[in-house]
Each structure stands twice: as structure tokens, then as C-alpha cells.
Amino acid sequence: NDSTQQQIALVTGASAGFGRAICERFLRDGYRVIAAARRMEPLRELQRQYGEAVLPVVLDVRDEQAIAAMRASLPEHWRDVDVLVNNAGLALGTEKAQEAVLRDWRTMIDTNVTGLALMTHAFLPGMVARKRGLVVNIGSVAGKYPYPGGNVYGATKAFVAQFSRNLRADLAGTGVRVTDVQPGLCGDTEFSLTRYRGDRRKADSVYDGAHPLGPDDIAETVAWVASLPPRVNVNAIEVMPTSQSFSALTITRD
Ligand code: NDP
Numbered sequence: 599n600d601s602t603q604q605q606i607a608l609v610t611g612a613s614a615g616f617g618r619a620i621c622e623r624f625l626r627d628g629y630r631v632i633a634a635a636r637r638m639e640p641l642r643e644l645q646r647q648y649g650e651a652v653l654p655v656v657l658d659v660r661d662e663q664a665i666a667a668m669r670a671s672l673p674e675h676w677r678d679v680d681v682l683v684n685n686a687g688l689a690l691g692t693e694k695a696q697e698a699v700l701r702d703w704r705t706m707i708d709t710n711v712t713g714l715a716l717m718t719h720a721f722l723p724g725m726v727a728r729k730r731g732l733v734v735n736i737g738s739v740a741g742k743y744p745y746p747g748g749n750v751y752g753a754t755k756a757f758v759a760q761f762s763r764n765l766r767a768d769l770a771g772t773g774v775r776v777t778d779v780q781p782g783l784c785g786d787t788e789f790s791l792t793r794y795r796g797d798r799r800k801a802d803s804v805y806d807g808a809h810p811l812g813p814d815d816i817a818e819t820v821a822w823v824a825s826l827p828p829r830v831n832v833n834a835i836e837v838m839p840t841s842q843s844f845s846a847l848t849i850t851r852d
């Protein structure tokens with residue numbers, strides 16, 4: 599493959615879960631992939647597997663200076679990012695708001711909101727200048743449907759939904775596309791292990807008997823969105839496992 603013909607995807611949170619699956623899917627589809635995360639070893643592993651089609655970069659998306667430095671240090675033939683996947687994110691805790699740990703709230707806001715906005719701000723102007731590009735933001739069903747303990751996590755994903763729509767408004771006429779992918783319950787990632795602060799038993803029990811989505815289902819969705827002709831913009835796509843649905847509003851009684 600001629601590397602100048604290949605599309606370039608930059609995926610944040612590429613060291614695990616969805617991010618890793620999205621990288622692998624893009625690589626199999628012939629993209630070159632800038633794989634970003636804080637942990638280098640899983641990124642190197644990806645590079646060992648897929649060779650020079652992978653550019654691993656250590657990046658904390660909360661760090662504005664680090665993002666600027668990363669962008670500036672991209673080799674010439676890696677600069678023109680076609681697809682930015684803002685996937686890095688996390689939930690911490692399921693305590694009620696009145697019992698939540700303030701530091702956890704800050705970490706979720708700094709990563710899911712600020713980090714996603716910083717990355718978008720860094721790579722959008724290049725896309726607009728080239729009159730092509732796609733930003734895929736990984737939101738969540740938690741941004742639309744409230745649930746007990748979802749407080750700040752769900753609110754960060756509501757930001758992702760509205761930010762994505764507002765980006766579309768600003769990008770009118772530029773040819774740059776934006777999609778908010780909103781997954782529901784998805785196993786085989788580190789999501790619940792992180793949310794339950796390393797409690798493996800609790801994390802695993804979230805998925806017991808639930809036949810959750812897998813990371814490949816989300817990678818498939820992202821790959822499909824990116825494969826559509828330039829005239830097609832999927833604004834948002836909500837994907838749940840069949841086993842997940844809705845329940846009635848709660849009423850407390852005397
Ligand atoms: P994982 O915990 O498996 O992966 C999260 C990834 O984000 C890791 O690669 C982690 O890498 C990276 N990350 C976390 N913080 C930062 C940071 N500050 N800077 C850079 N990278 C960071 O979770 P998932 O794959 O499940 O989650 C991916 C996204 O999908 C998140 O935004 C999540 O909210 C969302 N989501 C997940 C669902 C699920 O059920 N699993 C459902 C709906 C949405 P490292 O630690 O190496 O930096």
C-alpha cells in the first residue's frame with residue numbers, strides 16, 4: 599500500500615477496550631493509525647503486530663501542552679489526520695452524588711469533557727483547511743438516560759452529545775463530519791474495573807448473564823460511520839445490547 603494514499607486515524611484511549619479494537623479494525627481496513635494513550639506498552643504491542651502502519655504516542659488527553667507537543671512532533675507523513683476518534687474516557691464510582699468523591703468528578707470532567715474538547719480543538723483546524731475529515735466522539739447511552747450513580751459520568755456524555763451537534767453547526771460547509779457514537783453496556787473492556795476501582799468481582803458481575811456488547815461491535819460501528827461516502831454524516835448512533843432496555847420512572851412514596 600502507498601502510504602500517501604492511506605487514510606490516517608488518530609485514536610485516543612488506544613491501549614485498551616474500544617480504542618484498541620477501533621485501532622485494529624482501522625488497521626485491518628488499511629488505515630494508518632496514531633494510537634494514543636498514557637500506557638505505552640499496549641501501544642507498542644499494537645505496533646509489533648501491525649508494524650509501521652502504527653504510530654504509538656504517549657498522551658494524557660487532559661494535558662493541553664502535551665497535546666500541542668504531540669501534534670507538533672508528528673512526522674510530516676502523519677500530520678494530516680483524516681479521522682479523529684475521541685475515545686479516551688472513564689467512569690469512576692457509582693455512588694450517589696451526595697456521597698461521591700470530588701476528585702473522581704474532576705477526573706471524569708477533565709478527561710471526558712476537557713480532554714475531548716482539547717483534542718478536537720487541536721485537530722479540527724487542519725481538517726477544515728483540507729476540507730475533509732471526521733471526528734468520532736465516543737459518548738454513551740449514559741448521556742441520555744439518567745440512572746442512579748450516573749451523575750457526573752452521564753453529564754460528561756451529555757456534553758459529548760451537545761458538543762458534537764454544535765460542532766456540526768459550526769462545520770457547515772466545510773466538508774468535515776462529526777458523529778457521536780453512544781454505546782450501551784459493553785463488556786471485555788477495562789471500563790467497569792476502572793469504575794469499581796480495581797474490584798474485579800464487582801466489575802465482572804456487571805456483565806453476568808447480560809450478553810453485553812463487545813469492543814468489536816463498537817469498532818464495527820465506528821468503521822461503518824467512517825466508510826460512508828463524504829455526503830453522509832451520521833449525527834449520532836445509539837447501540838445497546840439486546841438485553842439492555844428501559845425501566846419506568848421511579849416514584850418514592852410516604
Ligand atoms: P477502557 O477502560 O477499556 O479504556 C479506556 C481507555 O481510555 C484506555 O485506553 C485508557 O488508557 C484511556 N484513557 C483514560 N484516561 C486517559 C487520559 N487521561 N488520557 C489518555 N487516555 C486515557 O474503557 P472502554 O474502552 O470501555 O471506554 C472507552 C470509551 O467508551 C470511554 O469514553 C467510555 O466512557 C465509553 N463507553 C464505554 C462503555 C462500556 O460499557 N464499556 C459504554 C459507553 C461508552 P490509559 O490508561 O493507557 O491512558
Ligand code: 8X3
Nearest residue numbers: 738739740781782783
Ligand atoms: C457506559 C454505559 O450503560 O454502563 O457508558 O452506563 S452504561
